[in-house]
Every structure is written in C-alpha cells, then in structure tokens.
Amino acid sequence: MRINYSNLCVLPLLLLVFSALDLSAKNSALISGIVVNETNDQPVELAIIRVAGTNVFAESDMEGEFELQVPANVDVNLVVTRLGYHTLEQNIGTLEPGEQRGMNIYIVPTDSDLEVIVRSGRIEEVTMVREQAEKLRFIPSVSGNFESLLSGIALGTYGGTGGELSSQYNVRGGNYDENLVYVNDFEIYRPQLISSSQQEGLSFPNIHLIRDVSFSSGGFQPRYGDKMSSVLDIRYRVPSEFKMGVEASLLGGGIHAEGSGFMGDHGQNRLRYLAGFRYKTTRYLLGTLDVTGEYAPDFYDFQAFLTWDFNPELQLGVIGNYNRSIYSFIPEERSTASGLIDFALQLSSVFEGSQEDDFENYMGGVSLTWLPERVENPLYLKLLASGFQSDENESTDILGFYRLAQIETDIGSEDLGEEIAILGTGTQHTYKRNFLTLRVLNLQHKGGIEFNKLGEESGDRSHFLEWGLGYKREFFDDWINEWERLDSAGYSLPYDGETTNLFEVLKSTNSQYSKRMEGFLQNTYTLYKPGRREWQFAGGLRFNYWDLNRELILSPRFSASLRPLDWDTDMSFRLSTGLYAQPPFYRELRRPDGSLNMDLKAQRSFHIVGGMTWDFGQKTGNRRKYRLITELYYKSLWNLVSYELDNVKISYSGENDARGYVMGLDARLNGEFVPGAESWINLSILRARERLDDVTHLRRELGEPEAKEVKDVPRPSDQLVNVSVFFQDYLPNNENFKMHLNLELGTGLPFGLRGNNRVYRNTYRFSPYHRVDIGFSYLLWDESRRKTNPNSLFRHTRRVWASLEVFNLMQVQNEASKTWIKTIFQTQYAIPNYLTSRRINLRVQVDI
Structure with a gap:
C-alpha cells in the first residue's frame, strides 16, 4: 500500500x-x-x-x-x-x-470485487501462510503441478514416496487424503484409483491463473472443512484488462487468456473471464527409469472462471474444469542393481503385456455473492453449488520373467559386477481391471457480518461473525478385479504342494449413495490500540453429519494472535487449538478384501500449535527485507484407519484400529537475499508414531537375538527431517539473466514387509531423498524496448522468457517404492524402484 x-x-x-x-x-x-x-x-x-x-x-x-x-x-x-x-x-x-x-x-483489495471474504483484522490470518503466485512461475518443476511447490512455501509440507513425478504431499505426519483444497471457495476433489506417480497427470490448480494462495498446516479455523492435516486456499486472479500467455517446453505446454469488459446500456454490468488449457507428457522423463519400454502418457486440462456483475452489489461466478489423464505403457525389460559394498543384488526382467489407464474428471460450479453497500455492519452472503464426477479405468495385464542374482563387489576380483549366485528365478503376473465412477454434489451457503466500534478510548474493536451451512450428495460405483500371481522356480506362491494359488486377489463390486450435512459458526474479535498492540481472537464450532454411519461430529476450534506495535522489532505471536475430524470417504471405507465397512467412524485429532512471525532487516515501503516464521505443534490422533503406502497408493485397513501422535518444529525464512529476487529456506523436524489396537509391536535391534516390545511404531509418513531451499540470483550487470535453484532433502520414509507389516511394523526406511533442480532464465523481450526496437519479432508481446532447466542435477537415485521378490523358501528381497534421473528441459514463456 x-x-x-x-x-x-x-x-x-x-x-x-x-x-x-x-x-x-x-x-x-x-x-x-x-x-x-x-x-x-x-x-x-x-x-x-x-x-x-x-x-x-x-x-x-x-x-x-x-x-x-x-x-x-x-x-x-x-x-x-x-x-x-x-x-x-x-x-x-x-x-x-x-x-x-x-x-x-x-x-489494495483483499479479493475481487464481490468475490470477497470479509476480514475483520489487520493481522494476517493467524494459521495461514500467504504467497503471490507470480513468485513461483520460474521454480523448476518436473511435474508441472502447483502442489509440487508447496514444500518450499508451506510449513511442515513434504512430498511423499512418489517424488518429483507426483503432486501428492504430506503435511505434519498426515497422508495426502488428509488435505483440503479450495479454489475460490469451491472444494476440489481428485481421482481415487491412481497407484503410481507415473499415472498422475495435471492437478486442478493452474499456476498461470492463480493470484495468491493461503496455506495452513494445522490449527485452521472452523470455516474450513473436515480434514486432519491442512488447508490450501487458492484465489484466482481478477482481470482488469485483456492478457494472454503461452508456454511451451519438452514436457508440454499451455495457453491462457483473461479479460474484462463493461456491458449493458449503462456500462454497469461487468464480465471478467479467465481460461487456460494445459498439456503435459512425461515420456521424456520416464525414459530414464530402470524399466525400459514404450511410454505414452498424455495429460490434458481445460478450465475457465467467469464472473458477471449484475450491479455493484450482486455478482455471479461460474467455474468449469475438464481433466483427462491417459497413461499407456508397454514394458520391455529391466535391470536394477542395489545393495552395499559387501552384498549387492541385481534384478533382471523381461516383460510381456501392457498397461492402459484412463482417468477423466469433470467439475463445474456456480456462486452468487451479495455484498450490499453499507457503511455500518458490512455484510456478505454467498451461495455455492458445484458438482464433480470422476470416471476412472485401470487396465493392466503384464507378465514379467525375473532373475535375481548376487553380484561380485570385490574391486580386486576379475568377476567384478558379474553374477556369482542365483537367488531366485520366476514369473510375476499382474492383472487389473478396475473401474470407478464417483460423483459429488455440493450445495453451500456462507455469510458474514462485521460490527465495528471505532475511535473508542480503549481502542478500535470489531467482531466479524461468519456462518456456513452445506449439503453433499456422494455416489460411487466401483468394479474391482485385480490379482497377482508369483511363480518361483516353477512353483506358485504361496506354495502348498497341491494347488495353484494366487499371491494376492481383490475382487469386489460396490455401489453406494450417501448424504452429508455440515456447517460452522465462528466469531473473530479484533482489538486494535494504535501505537500499542493488536489482539485477534477467533473461535467457533463446526459440525458434520453423515447418514451412512449416522455419526454427528462437533469440532470446536480457537485461535489467538498478538502483534505488539510499540516494540522496536516487528513481531507477532499466535496460538491455535481445536478438535479436527475426518469422516470416511471412498478409499477409507474399503477393506483389503474389497468389502465396505459401513460402521467406520471418523478419524479424530486434537491440535495445539504455537508460532511466531518476525519481520526484520531493511524496510521498503510497508515490508521488511526478511521474514522468519516458526511453529511448534503437537497432534493427538485416535480412531485412526491404519494404511499401507506403496508409491502413491494408499491401502486402508477399513477399520478404526489405531491411535497415535505427531509432534514437531517447522521454520521458514524468506526474503530478498539478493535485492529484487525472493528466496526461502524451509526446515521441518517431526516425529509421527502410531500403535495398532490389540497388537504387541516388536522390534529387533541389530545384533540382538530377541525382539523387544515397543510402545509405538513409525507412521508411514514419519519423516524426521525435511529441508527445502529455493534460491534466486542474477548477473550483477544484467538482471535479465536469472538463476533459480531448488533443493529438496529429506530423511527416508518407513516401510515394512509386504503382507506382514503389523507386529514388526515399518521397521525399515527408504534411502534419504535428495535432489537439486536448477534453471536459468533470460528475458528476451520486454515491452519497454518497443521504442528502441520497434521492428522486433516480439514487438506485439509484453514479455518473452527463455529458460534452460536441469532436473536432478546431481543424478541421484531416489527411491519411489520396492519390488518384492519372494522365493519358494519364503525369503523376501526388496529391490528399489528408482525415480527419474537427470534430464534437461527447454522452456519458453510468452506474455501477450
């Protein structure tokens, strides 16, 4: 300002x-x-x-x-x-x-004219971190999805085992299903059957349409929905003039346009529009995987957001999205070596068959906002209606012939790298014919009114009362038929000497219709004493009722913040706490055998979060040069539905069979370490533990003959340390040439033996994840050069950027999951499935 x-x-x-x-x-x-x-x-x-x-x-x-x-x-x-x-x-x-x-x-407007959330205080919402999307467009990203950038801008957020190919993210010991996503107040859903990061296409948020994002890693307010981990609240831009952008790279491209104009006899009716089309293909990246073959992934996304002002008080909003992900794969062969200097394994495989997956999603929504022009007690009322449909199809029939051998690791041996022992040979036959249709209809009303008392001797006071009421209808229809057959040395596993057995079988047909009611009431009280301090208190209650399990959930939540105005340092403090619940959705209901648990209750958690924000350094306008955000938190968890994680596939037990807790520390430092170039460092330290009901967990220490009982075990998302760094710089004499470096470093996630991960649960760890992506961008053209270069090829554009990006600069082999090889003697070997290797990408961005 x-x-x-x-x-x-x-x-x-x-x-x-x-x-x-x-x-x-x-x-x-x-x-x-x-x-x-x-x-x-x-x-x-x-x-x-x-x-x-x-x-x-x-x-x-x-x-x-x-x-x-x-x-x-x-x-x-x-x-x-x-x-x-x-x-x-x-x-x-x-x-x-x-x-x-x-x-x-x-x-400066907080939101677009009538697309507005009324806010009563001057302190930034105490549980949220806010960022402008313009800062993020040059971060090197393999997936091309906005969510892959969250580990850098949000507290306590890190990618899962899907790595750089996936847009899924974990927050403070939770899994991907525990995260809420909103775009302009519409709740966003995603496909349910995706099992590997290679299948993932384009997520809903289009970074070229986003104005700003707010993210809460826990302790969020009652006006947000019923999940246990986080909220991502995205606001699309409010166009005031025509603009257009085109992007192209070796991984795909896109085009987006926006504009605004007055219509009607008196020019009072204003139409604004945003639209974007994206295409992505990852065949160039997948060519670096250990499994060679013919990869043919094609991902499309089109979306538009329009607003129409009937008059200065009433606005209609319309949003629409079509998204399709097609993944086709014909594998040929694989060669993977892993192990230590004294014991190394090599898995060699050849394949027959193919995989054909198709995920098609539709989303549409309408909003009507009324914001009467009134000086006293400003008010807003909003109605929203939206629908989501997902048609998902997994089709896999692949037969693999494998050979597992120990290889020579002695540097002085003539047979270095050669096979010295055959540990197992056999076949692995994977078959899937899975179909799912999912529909969600969402109707919602929300509103707010503000009561101000200004100029009092005790300070300015305001109450901002918000409420909301929602109704959802959910329908899913699935037909699941998948199995896996293992044959070791000519014997089917598990081997009983008499019959041919399948290693895993899942066959089910389910059709389910249900209704949910939800709502909230909250009040935000702000006390502002000029030159002294600013207090803000927010408290309220949220409810949720689901007719399938007939469970009524009440979730009280409270937060407080303080910003001293008479200190020499610019600091604020916050505390938030409350009860959070996550009612079951499609995946949680399904047991491993395919049956549905209609009595499954909501998972529950209690959050307490304390934090501090410190702005320091030289002041420019109303902003300091640097900002440090720190938060300490503790979450108690009960009624948990335990799950197994394989790549990005989450397989639930379908039972409320676990309890647990998460505790940790998050810190974020951001600012202009180089003048005019924003950079940041994120650090997260956490401990996430759980205990299965009626299970005595054991752990065998190295060198100990007997296993010892332990009171809890790591949750599948337990990552002790995660560091994310984004740094920007430019040439001293030419700011048009920039460098963007993105570093991700995290300790390994836990996993356990396949099919036997209860007593000795999650006793192993993946290798630490570490990756460096770097990009170099050059401003080829800026509209300010038109006078000096009127005949330029780019004279009709505003800006043209060209970028060279190097993904996985250090060529590190990070693990996505394990392939389990089981011998006839029931010995299991875990062979890593590595993520992508180094690749160079060329990208051009044109703003018109």
Whole structure:
C-alpha cells in the first residue's frame, strides 16, 4: 500500500462555505483527494478515512473523492478502511493551521470485487501462510503441478514416496487424503484409483491463473472443512484488462487468456473471464527409469472462471474444469542393481503385456455473492453449488520373467559386477481391471457480518461473525478385479504342494449413495490500540453429519494472535487449538478384501500449535527485507484407519484400529537475499508414531537375538527431517539473466514387509531423498524496448522468457517404492524402484 502526494487533487478553498466555522478552522487543516484501487487505478467509493484515536472521519463518494478536516499542529495518523480491501495506516506528519493538502490514497483489495471474504483484522490470518503466485512461475518443476511447490512455501509440507513425478504431499505426519483444497471457495476433489506417480497427470490448480494462495498446516479455523492435516486456499486472479500467455517446453505446454469488459446500456454490468488449457507428457522423463519400454502418457486440462456483475452489489461466478489423464505403457525389460559394498543384488526382467489407464474428471460450479453497500455492519452472503464426477479405468495385464542374482563387489576380483549366485528365478503376473465412477454434489451457503466500534478510548474493536451451512450428495460405483500371481522356480506362491494359488486377489463390486450435512459458526474479535498492540481472537464450532454411519461430529476450534506495535522489532505471536475430524470417504471405507465397512467412524485429532512471525532487516515501503516464521505443534490422533503406502497408493485397513501422535518444529525464512529476487529456506523436524489396537509391536535391534516390545511404531509418513531451499540470483550487470535453484532433502520414509507389516511394523526406511533442480532464465523481450526496437519479432508481446532447466542435477537415485521378490523358501528381497534421473528441459514463456 502507498500514499502518493500531489497537487493535482487539491480542492478549491472553501473559506466562504466554512466562514461560520472560522474559529475552529484556525486550529485545523484540510486533507482532500481520491481513494484509488492500487491494482487497476479505479476510484473506490465508501472508503472510510479516519484520524486514528478519534471519531473524526470522512467517506469517499462515487468518484472516490473525500475531504477530511484534521487537527493542526499535531502528528496525524490516518487509517483507511473499506470492505474487501486491506486496511491502510499512514502517518502524514503535522499540518499548519488552515493548510490544505491534496493526496491520492492507494488501497489494495483483499479479493475481487464481490468475490470477497470479509476480514475483520489487520493481522494476517493467524494459521495461514500467504504467497503471490507470480513468485513461483520460474521454480523448476518436473511435474508441472502447483502442489509440487508447496514444500518450499508451506510449513511442515513434504512430498511423499512418489517424488518429483507426483503432486501428492504430506503435511505434519498426515497422508495426502488428509488435505483440503479450495479454489475460490469451491472444494476440489481428485481421482481415487491412481497407484503410481507415473499415472498422475495435471492437478486442478493452474499456476498461470492463480493470484495468491493461503496455506495452513494445522490449527485452521472452523470455516474450513473436515480434514486432519491442512488447508490450501487458492484465489484466482481478477482481470482488469485483456492478457494472454503461452508456454511451451519438452514436457508440454499451455495457453491462457483473461479479460474484462463493461456491458449493458449503462456500462454497469461487468464480465471478467479467465481460461487456460494445459498439456503435459512425461515420456521424456520416464525414459530414464530402470524399466525400459514404450511410454505414452498424455495429460490434458481445460478450465475457465467467469464472473458477471449484475450491479455493484450482486455478482455471479461460474467455474468449469475438464481433466483427462491417459497413461499407456508397454514394458520391455529391466535391470536394477542395489545393495552395499559387501552384498549387492541385481534384478533382471523381461516383460510381456501392457498397461492402459484412463482417468477423466469433470467439475463445474456456480456462486452468487451479495455484498450490499453499507457503511455500518458490512455484510456478505454467498451461495455455492458445484458438482464433480470422476470416471476412472485401470487396465493392466503384464507378465514379467525375473532373475535375481548376487553380484561380485570385490574391486580386486576379475568377476567384478558379474553374477556369482542365483537367488531366485520366476514369473510375476499382474492383472487389473478396475473401474470407478464417483460423483459429488455440493450445495453451500456462507455469510458474514462485521460490527465495528471505532475511535473508542480503549481502542478500535470489531467482531466479524461468519456462518456456513452445506449439503453433499456422494455416489460411487466401483468394479474391482485385480490379482497377482508369483511363480518361483516353477512353483506358485504361496506354495502348498497341491494347488495353484494366487499371491494376492481383490475382487469386489460396490455401489453406494450417501448424504452429508455440515456447517460452522465462528466469531473473530479484533482489538486494535494504535501505537500499542493488536489482539485477534477467533473461535467457533463446526459440525458434520453423515447418514451412512449416522455419526454427528462437533469440532470446536480457537485461535489467538498478538502483534505488539510499540516494540522496536516487528513481531507477532499466535496460538491455535481445536478438535479436527475426518469422516470416511471412498478409499477409507474399503477393506483389503474389497468389502465396505459401513460402521467406520471418523478419524479424530486434537491440535495445539504455537508460532511466531518476525519481520526484520531493511524496510521498503510497508515490508521488511526478511521474514522468519516458526511453529511448534503437537497432534493427538485416535480412531485412526491404519494404511499401507506403496508409491502413491494408499491401502486402508477399513477399520478404526489405531491411535497415535505427531509432534514437531517447522521454520521458514524468506526474503530478498539478493535485492529484487525472493528466496526461502524451509526446515521441518517431526516425529509421527502410531500403535495398532490389540497388537504387541516388536522390534529387533541389530545384533540382538530377541525382539523387544515397543510402545509405538513409525507412521508411514514419519519423516524426521525435511529441508527445502529455493534460491534466486542474477548477473550483477544484467538482471535479465536469472538463476533459480531448488533443493529438496529429506530423511527416508518407513516401510515394512509386504503382507506382514503389523507386529514388526515399518521397521525399515527408504534411502534419504535428495535432489537439486536448477534453471536459468533470460528475458528476451520486454515491452519497454518497443521504442528502441520497434521492428522486433516480439514487438506485439509484453514479455518473452527463455529458460534452460536441469532436473536432478546431481543424478541421484531416489527411491519411489520396492519390488518384492519372494522365493519358494519364503525369503523376501526388496529391490528399489528408482525415480527419474537427470534430464534437461527447454522452456519458453510468452506474455501477450
């Protein structure tokens, strides 16, 4: 926010009009000018311009103009407020008696005109981290999905075993299903049958349409839904003029457009639109995997968001999305070596068959927002209706002939790298014919009203009361038929000497329809004492009822924050706590045998989160150079539905059979380590533990003959340390040439023996994940060069960037999962399935 002084807005002297007030005028001065929207330079009406600590205020008219009489010979602080805009505080110094000063006041909208969430406080929402999407567009990303960037911008967030190919993420010891995602208040759903990161296509959020994101890693407010880990709240841009962008790379490309225009006889009806099409293919990356063959992945996404202003108080919003992921694969052969310097294994395989997967998703939504123009007790009411459908098809029939051997590792041996012992040979036949249709209909009403008491001796006070009520109808119809046959040395496993047995079998047919009711009520109270402190308290209650298991859930939540204003340091403190529940969805209901547990209850958790934000360093405008955010947290978990994790596939037990806890520390430091280039460092330390009901967990220490009982075991998402670094720099004499480095480092996630992971649960660890991606970008063209180079090839564009990206710069072999080889003697060997190796990508971005 900024205030620019000028003489252009000084109004004519009004001495004749105010002659009756001559005595008071000798002790006062006059401020006049225009309140302007900083994002589009349009005047803002109904803004309140107030002298802090007094009841003296003025209101801007339809042209944004105002006049305010202020005391002379005293230091004057102005506070400018308007529903839907960030509050502006500015010291204008001392004015002489009778002085008239003109100024333009620029304020920044919190959200688009009527697409607005009313906020009562000046402190950033205590549980959220906010980022502008423009900062993220140059981060090197293999998946191309926005969620893959969250480990850098959000607290306690890290990628799962799917690695760089996946957009799935874990937050503070939870799994991917425990995360909420909203786009412009619409809840976003995703496919359910995806089992490997290679199948994942384009996620819903389109980074080229995003204005800003807010993320909470826990302790979030009642107005957000019923999940146990996190909330990702995305706001799309509010276009004010026509713009267009095109992107192309070796991994795909896309095009997006936006615009705005007034329509109707009086020009009061305004249409805004955002639209984007994306295409992605990963065949170039998948060519670096150990399994060679013909990869043919094709991923498409189209989405649009439109708003229509019927009048200044009423707005219609429409959102639509079509997404399709096609993954085709014909494997040929595989050769993978793993082990230590004294014992190494090599798995060699040849394959027959193919895999054909198709995931098709549709989403549409309509919103109607009413924001009446009223100075006292500002109010907003919003209605939302949305629908989601997913048609998913997995088709796999692959026969693999494998040979597992021990290889020579003695450097002095003539047979170095050669096979010295055959540990097993056989066949592995994997068959899948899985179909799922999922539909969700969501109806919701939400609203808010604000009550202000300004200029009181004790400070400015406000209550912001919010409420919401929602209804959901869910339907799924699945037909699952998958099995796996293992043959070792001519014998089918498990071997009983008489029959041919399948190693794993899952066959089921389910069709289920259910209804949910949910709602919330919360109040945010803010107390602001100019020059001293600012308090904010938010508390409320959320409820959820599901007719399938007839369970009513009540979730009280509370948060508090404090920002001292009389300290030399710019710091704020926050505390949040509450009960959180996660009612079952499709995957949690399904037992390993395919049957549904209709009595499955919601998973429950209790959060307590304490945090601090410290802005320090040189101040530019209203912002410090650096920001440090730290949070300590503890989560108690019960009624858990235990699960196994294989690549990105989450297989639930279908029972409330576990308890656990998570505790940890998160820290984030961001700022301009190089002037004009934002960078950040994220550090997360956590401990996530669980205990299965009626199970005595054991652990065998290395060198100990007997196993020992342990009170808890690692959860599948237990990652002790995770570090994420994004650093930007540019050439000292040429800021158009930039470097973007992205580093991910994390300790290994736990896993256990396949088919026997209960007593000795999650006793092993994957290798630590570490990866460096680097990009180099050069600004080929900027519209400021049109005068000096009017005949340029790019003269009709605003900017043109060219980038060279190197993925997995250090060529590290990170693990996605394990292939289990079982011999006839029941010995199991875990062979790693590695993620992608080094690749170079070329990317061009054109802004029109």
